[in-house]
Amino acid sequence: MQHGGDLTTAMAVHGGTREAWLDLSTGINPFAWPVPGTLRPEAWTSLPTQGALDRLIAAARGAYHVPDDVAIVAAPGTQSIIQWLPQLAPEGPVAVVQPTYAEHALAWRRAGHTVIASSPETPLPDAARHLVVVNPNNPDGHLFERERLARLAADVATRGGWLVIDESFIDVVPDASAAALCRDLPLLILRSFGKFFGLAGLRLGFLLARPDIAAQLAEALGPWSVAGPALEIGAAALLDDVYARTMREHLVREAAELDGLLQRAGLDVVGGTTLYRLVRHPLARHLHAHLACHHIWVRRFDWNDSLLRFGLPPDDQARLRLGAALADGLAAAHVGDHGTRTG
Amino acid sequence: MQHGGDLTTAMAVHGGTREAWLDLSTGINPFAWPVPGTLRPEAWTSLPTQGALDRLIAAARGAYHVPDDVAIVAAPGTQSIIQWLPQLAPEGPVAVVQPTYAEHALAWRRAGHTVIASSPETPLPDAARHLVVVNPNNPDGHLFERERLARLAADVATRGGWLVIDESFIDVVPDASAAALCRDLPLLILRSFGKFFGLAGLRLGFLLARPDIAAQLAEALGPWSVAGPALEIGAAALLDDVYARTMREHLVREAAELDGLLQRAGLDVVGGTTLYRLVRHPLARHLHAHLACHHIWVRRFDWNDSLLRFGLPPDDQARLRLGAALADGLAAAHVGDHGTRTG
Numbered sequence: 001m002q003h004g005g006d007l008t009t010a011m012a013v014h015g016g017t018r019e020a021w022l023d024l025s026t027g028i029n030p031f032a033w034p035v036p037g038t039l040r041p042e043a044w045t046s047l048p049t050q051g052a053l054d055r056l057i058a059a060a061r062g063a064y065h066v067p068d069d070v071a072i073v074a075a076p077g078t079q080s081i082i083q084w085l086p087q088l089a090p091e092g093p094v095a096v097v098q099p100t101y102a103e104h105a106l107a108w109r110r111a112g113h114t115v116i117a118s119s120p121e122t123p124l125p126d127a128a129r130h131l132v133v134v135n136p137n138n139p140d141g142h143l144f145e146r147e148r149l150a151r152l153a154a155d156v157a158t159r160g161g162w163l164v165i166d167e168s169f170i171d172v173v174p175d176a177s178a179a180a181l182c183r184d185l186p187l188l189i190l191r192s193f194g195k196f197f198g199l200a201g202l203r204l205g206f207l208l209a210r211p212d213i214a215a216q217l218a219e220a221l222g223p224w225s226v227a228g229p230a231l232e233i234g235a236a237a238l239l240d241d242v243y244a245r246t247m248r249e250h251l252v253r254e255a256a257e258l259d260g261l262l263q264r265a266g267l268d269v270v271g272g273t274t275l276y277r278l279v280r281h282p283l284a285r286h287l288h289a290h291l292a293c294h295h296i297w298v299r300r301f302d303w304n305d306s307l308l309r310f311g312l313p314p315d316d317q318a319r320l321r322l323g324a325a326l327a328d329g330l331a332a333a334h335v336g337d338h339g340t341r342t343g
Numbered sequence: 344m345q346h347g348g349d350l351t352t353a354m355a356v357h358g359g360t361r362e363a364w365l366d367l368s369t370g371i372n373p374f375a376w377p378v379p380g381t382l383r384p385e386a387w388t389s390l391p392t393q394g395a396l397d398r399l400i401a402a403a404r405g406a407y408h409v410p411d412d413v414a415i416v417a418a419p420g421t422q423s424i425i426q427w428l429p430q431l432a433p434e435g436p437v438a439v440v441q442p443t444y445a446e447h448a449l450a451w452r453r454a455g456h457t458v459i460a461s462s463p464e465t466p467l468p469d470a471a472r473h474l475v476v477v478n479p480n481n482p483d484g485h486l487f488e489r490e491r492l493a494r495l496a497a498d499v500a501t502r503g504g505w506l507v508i509d510e511s512f513i514d515v516v517p518d519a520s521a522a523a524l525c526r527d528l529p530l531l532i533l534r535s536f537g538k539f540f541g542l543a544g545l546r547l548g549f550l551l552a553r554p555d556i557a558a559q560l561a562e563a564l565g566p567w568s569v570a571g572p573a574l575e576i577g578a579a580a581l582l583d584d585v586y587a588r589t590m591r592e593h594l595v596r597e598a599a600e601l602d603g604l605l606q607r608a609g610l611d612v613v614g615g616t617t618l619y620r621l622v623r624h625p626l627a628r629h630l631h632a633h634l635a636c637h638h639i640w641v642r643r644f645d646w647n648d649s650l651l652r653f654g655l656p657p658d659d660q661a662r663l664r665l666g667a668a669l670a671d672g673l674a675a676a677h678v679g680d681h682g683t684r685t686g
Contacts, residue, residue, distance in 0.1 A: 008394050018392075028389070028390070035384075042544065043544050044378050046543060047349065047369065047371070048544055050351040051351050051361075076419045079565050080419075080565065080568060083563060083565040200567075201389055203567065221423070222422050222450070223446075224420055224422055225546075227570055228544025
């Protein structure tokens with residue numbers, strides 16, 4: 001399984017210290033919420049308490065606008081929820097709208113479900129009992145309308161299935177969240193804390209769902225699943241409205257700057273969210289290798305040779321470095337390309 | 344499910360701020376390994392890396408004396424391993440040596456296995472395919488000899504089952520660990536980081552097992568299951584031989600002091616480890632309530648009215664406070680007891 005966000009392989013092949021690399025391989029916000037210098041020592045030493053968990057859930061309820069009659073379960077990362085859900089779901093085939101984050105299909109298959117690859121146009125084939133949608137989608141940013149999701153959830157409900165909506169990147173377009181629909185439908189919404197707040201090392205994610213479904217995940221995760229520091233930092237960050245509001249606007253500007261840079265280099269921006277941009281270029285594979293030689297790590301995809309995903313550069317220096325490497329790489333590629341054709 | 348370590352309920356009934364309570368309800372070391380004041384910011388911001396995970400596993404291998412051909416899987420707390428193992432184990436009944444930490448039986452039952460309560464004398468009834476042993480046991484401290492565990496693992500192997508040994512408290516008697524037996528046998532050893540190092544909020548635990556078994560848990564937990572700060576702090580603490588050696592000796596002295604205090608109060612110390620002491624008294628229930636009124640929280644058990652478990656008091660002041668409350672409580676109990684009998 002290939003993932004963004006781990007330079008270990010890249011460093012093994014191309015050398016360079018972790019600090020020397022510019023890691024643009026993830027959709028994690030590089031402008032992180034500032035973690036306080038000191039935490040209460042009990043966050044480390046004591047078992048996480050029910051009180052601290054309650055404060056986190058209350059903060060998430062406010063930040064995500066979750067109605068009171070929808071339950072929230074905290075987990076050590078959205079990934080841990082992805083691992084458990086297929087174990088808890090009723091037996092039956094699952095449709096996963098493709099292309100998308102590969103771990104969903106993997107986890108459902110591992111739990112014994114047949115996985116059907118579907119498309120945004122016809123997301124729910126007749127044979128499927130369950131449906132998984134990443135919204136907005138990673139990597140192309142495709143966004144389902146809430147009305148469409150409501151209809152899909154109702155369809156899935158008649159089949160006795162679940163509609164899982166992975167809203168890991170929805171913080172940048174919060175009005176698109178389907179949270180309010182969970183009340184009456186077999187809808188399971190995954191929210192990621194670490195991506196928008198830039199704190200992926202913390203490991204914190206949430207499930208929003210009907211109380212009877214949420215209880216199943218809570219029982220599966222067991223007590224003390226989220227670390228004390230994550231409860232504390234998560235609650236404080238989720239209460240910080242000012243950060244969320246200004247960061248959303250900041251990300252719009254940063255994504256636009258990145259688009260300009262990519263387009264000037266001759267790349268087509270074909271999708272994404274303000275946390276990552278998807279580009280198409282016939283020489284994407286070549287460009288990926290070229291950037292790696294310059295110790296810039298971006299995301300490529302096994303299923304499409306002409307796509308690359310770029311996370312946001314953290315500052316002007318990173319942007320300059322990326323722009324120079326892209327210009328250089330594409331110039332070299334075109335020469336090489338030309339050379340091959342005539343040689 | 345009743346647990347030690349969460350004062351939320353106690354505070355709801357008896358009042359008092361968290362700081363005002365003396366929490367002796369857990370077996371977590373009150374003399375915690377000192378977490379450094381500052382962590383690398385990337386521990387919070389980046390996805391946990393393979394390199395950081397490798398360093399943690401190497402540190403655990405050294406600290407726990409795990410042979411090279413036994414695999415180690417890190418998890419966000421031993422509890423998360425307890426939650427997953429029954430999902431991964433082959434179908435069939437499991438024997439759980441009783442009395443012990445209740446979460447094992449709960450998790451196996453939840454995953455659909457029949458749970459058979461067994462005893463240290465006859466741990467593996469004929470009907471069982473799997474066996475779970477907590478060693479040393481919580482709360483009574485019972486310790487199985489390694490030779491006996493090897494025979495039990497061999498028996499379980501002939502049944503196509505697993506022997507799960509929860510060594511959450513074995514750091515205080517490290518030579519008793521069965522780690523070396525994992526090589527050839529279907530033996531799954533759970534190690535807890537947080538109890539001995541006094542950092543239960545960190546959420547870190549390990550499975551030691553044959554590589555084929557370990558791979559199943561690693562796949563179930565998925566990527567990035569342990570938080571970045573836990574990888575970093577865990578590795579540093581596990582490399583700190585001096586802390587481990589001196590802490591083991593320190594805990595022996597602390598446990599002896601606690602025993603003296605409990606015995607002077609008229610309580611029988613009937614078991615435990617140097618991280619917690621189990622006492623028997625006919626008025627244990629009364630005493631538990633009395634201590635709670637004094638905002639001292641100890642562990643009682645649903646299955647036995649005459650047992651209480653005491654964690655280590657953190658300092659002289661706590662010891663004085665406990666001693667006074669015990670003396671007072673038992674004096675009152677005897678008067679009350681006498682009164683009832685004659686009234």
